[in-house]
Amino acid sequence: MDNGEFDPAAGVSVSEVVEADVAIIGAGMLGLFNALQFAKRGLRVVIVDNLTDRKESYKVGESMLLFTNAFLRTIGGVEPFLPQCFPKRGVWMTHGTEGAQGFEGASEWGAQADFHPPHYLYEKLCDDKWSRCMFLDMQMVRPELERFMCDQVRSHPQITLCDAAKVRDVLLDEGDGPHTVVWSSTRDGTPASARVRWVLDCSGRNRFLAKKMKHAVDMDDGFQTTAAWGQFSGVTDALFGERWVFDDEDGEKSSRDYFTVHMWGEGYWIWVIRLGGDRISIGVTWDQRLPPAGSSLREKFWNVMRRHPVLDGLISEDTLLEFRSYRDVQHLTDTFVSERRYGMVGDAASIIDAYYSQGISLAMVTSWHIANIVERDVREHRLDRAYIDRVNDATVQDWQIMRNMVREKYSPAIADSRFFALSHLLDFVVLFASGPVRADLVRWLIDTEGDTSKETPELRAIRDRLERCLYFSQTTAWRWLSPERVQAIQRTLQAAIAERARFRLEHGIGGPTLKTIVGFTKPLPPLWRLPLLKMGKVVTLSALDVVKSGGASWIQRLPISFEGRLRWVIRLRHQAAVGLFAALYAYDWAETALHKLRAARPMARADAPAE
Numbered sequence: 001m002d003n004g005e006f007d008p009a010a011g012v013s014v015s016e017v018v019e020a021d022v023a024i025i026g027a028g029m030l031g032l033f034n035a036l037q038f039a040k041r042g043l044r045v046v047i048v049d050n051l052t053d054r055k056e057s058y059k060v061g062e063s064m065l066l067f068t069n070a071f072l073r074t075i076g077g078v079e080p081f082l083p084q085c086f087p088k089r090g091v092w093m094t095h096g097t098e099g100a101q102g103f104e105g106a107s108e109w110g111a112q113a114d115f116h117p118p119h120y121l122y123e124k125l126c127d128d129k130w131s132r133c134m135f136l137d138m139q140m141v142r143p144e145l146e147r148f149m150c151d152q153v154r155s156h157p158q159i160t161l162c163d164a165a166k167v168r169d170v171l172l173d174e175g176d177g178p179h180t181v182v183w184s185s186t187r188d189g190t191p192a193s194a195r196v197r198w199v200l201d202c203s204g205r206n207r208f209l210a211k212k213m214k215h216a217v218d219m220d221d222g223f224q225t226t227a228a229w230g231q232f233s234g235v236t237d238a239l240f241g242e243r244w245v246f247d248d249e250d251g252e253k254s255s256r257d258y259f260t261v262h263m264w265g266e267g268y269w270i271w272v273i274r275l276g277g278d279r280i281s282i283g284v285t286w287d288q289r290l291p292p293a294g295s296s297l298r299e300k301f302w303n304v305m306r307r308h309p310v311l312d313g314l315i316s317e318d319t320l321l322e323f324r325s326y327r328d329v330q331h332l333t334d335t336f337v338s339e340r341r342y343g344m345v346g347d348a349a350s351i352i353d354a355y356y357s358q359g360i361s362l363a364m365v366t367s368w369h370i371a372n373i374v375e376r377d378v379r380e381h382r383l384d385r386a387y388i389d390r391v392n393d394a395t396v397q398d399w400q401i402m403r404n405m406v407r408e409k410y411s412p413a414i415a416d417s418r419f420f421a422l423s424h425l426l427d428f429v430v431l432f433a434s435g436p437v438r439a440d441l442v443r444w445l446i447d448t449e450g451d452t453s454k455e456t457p458e459l460r461a462i463r464d465r466l467e468r469c470l471y472f473s474q475t476t477a478w479r480w481l482s483p484e485r486v487q488a489i490q491r492t493l494q495a496a497i498a499e500r501a502r503f504r505l506e507h508g509i510g511g512p513t514l515k516t517i518v519g520f521t522k523p524l525p526p527l528w529r530l531p532l533l534k535m536g537k538v539v540t541l542s543a544l545d546v547v548k549s550g551g552a553s554w555i556q557r558l559p560i561s562f563e564g565r566l567r568w569v570i571r572l573r574h575q576a577a578v579g580l581f582a583a584l585y586a587y588d589w590a591e592t593a594l595h596k597l598r599a600a601r602p603m604a605r606a607d608a609p610a611e
Contacts (some may be wrong), residue, residue, distance in 0.1 A: 229283025
């Protein structure tokens with residue numbers, strides 16, 4: 001670091017010029033994570049943000065789901081922080097609680113993905129760090145977690161944290177020379193700069209580089225959403241009571257509030273996420289074409305909450321810690337990493353919806369890919385253009401896949417219980433497909449802690465595989481298809497089952513109300529019973545636990561070890577889900593086509609000429 005010099009690239013006299021390999025704009029969770037990630041690979045990092053004047057905010061993104069858990073426990077180093085967090089046992093989706101005192105008549109899709117006590121797998125698995133990274137997700141309070149990570153960043157010798165600074169500009173070199181990031185002190189306005197090989201934008205919804213480099217994608221198809229949420233204090237177990245407890249067919253009880261709860265209505269959904277310290281995050285996201293009543297976003301929020309009596313007594317203005325909103329939730333970028341040696345992750349690049357809590361998870365996956373590209377360029381002086389193209393192509397499609405997952409659920413089709421089950425099953429076909437890839441990633445992260453110098457030949461081979469298939473659109477299950485093709489197939493299937501659901505609703509064709517319970521060890525719900533179920537009934541279809549041995553089922557009595565059962569579940573649950581969805585899709589098409597024929601016959605007779 002040189003002091004008091006003129007920086008020709010910046011065009012100003014600066015108080016200091018920092019020399020580094022990577023400059024990171026933004027010191028939120030993703031900025032801090034990336035600083036640690038690059039530093040653990042031996043790269044020099046400067047991270048720039050105004051932390052001294054920033055008010056702590058209870059931001060959304062509380063769930064350590066899928067890939068987030070593994071990245072934060074290893075590279076993020078947050079294991080000592082997690083005991084103060086609230087356990088996350090999975091996700092729970094419902095439709096039908098509007099105006100209801102409980103969940104009895106609601107369609108439900110419950111998925112237990114995490115093995116917190118009293119689950120029998122906790123003692124078998126979760127003393128091992130690999131198992132904790134795979135199976136023990138938590139609900140985190142963002143400001144507290146970020147403070148913990150910030151302490152690690154401050155103490156790391158490879159990282160320079162400029163925490164009282166506002167970025168003024170990023171000057172990208174036209175050739176192979178260093179880029180310049182210029183900022184000014186928020187204390188006295190003194191300018192400073194950094195000369196770096198790479199720039200990574202983690203500035204959140206400021207979208208510094210996406211706007212500067214014109215990477216923002218115009219979403220002009222009419223589907224845009226608004227979100228409003230609050231965090232509240234004083235929320236204990238006693239406030240939920242028996243109506244939040246689900247009694248499964250096998251006698252197992254699940255308290256819904258220990259899951260991330262998603263409550264759907266037409267054109268909107270509510271999230272309910274319990275946090276440590278008797279706090280809770282509750283928010284609503286709605287389609288802008290179907291806005292709730294109210295003159296302000298805060299009024300709209302409370303009007304939606306009042307539609308759901310199951311939330312009565314949980315929250316009030318008196319216990320509100322903070323209220324926040326995004327008028328326009330969704331935005332996309334066409335580039336996540338550029339050959340010109342810059343990248344964008346998190347909200348600085350793309351965000352679609354809080355559903356499935358995939359924003360941070362996908363951002364950390366993209367960050368990992370970018371770290372590989374950056375390290376290769378800095379260490380080997382080789383810009384891997386093929387890898388850059390693959391990251392951009394597959395990641396754009398991954399975000400479109402997330403958009404496809406939620407888009408039809410905002411439509412009236414959500415009221416059809418069969419659609420509710422099939423749509424979520426299709427989502428889980430995509431999510432389950434990442435299981436083997438996720439297991440490989442966790443093994444690599446555990447053994448290296450993000451430091452590539454610790455790689456063995458076996459771990460290097462794992463990283464080579466992950467560089468090709470660590471995407472929802474390119475997992476090993478369908479690598480033979482292009483990312484665009486995978487996304488197009490998924491979009492077409494979601495649209496088709498939604499169109500048939502709307503037809504049934506418009507013509508008064510009812511069906512049973514389904515409660516479908518799945519889990520990591522219960523991957524295959526008995527939805528094949530659909531054709532045999534009676535209309536108007538509320539039916540629970542719980543999947544069988546195929547890892548637990550000694551039960552009544554012939555599968556549970558097979559002489560296979562616990563470890564063998566677990567390996568087979570990880571490897572085969574995706575194929576089983578694909579087969580089940582294909583069979584149900586065919587049934588849904590055929591049964592609805594028959595109804596369409598019946599509906600068309602009276603019309604045909606009415607249109608016939610009189611004799």
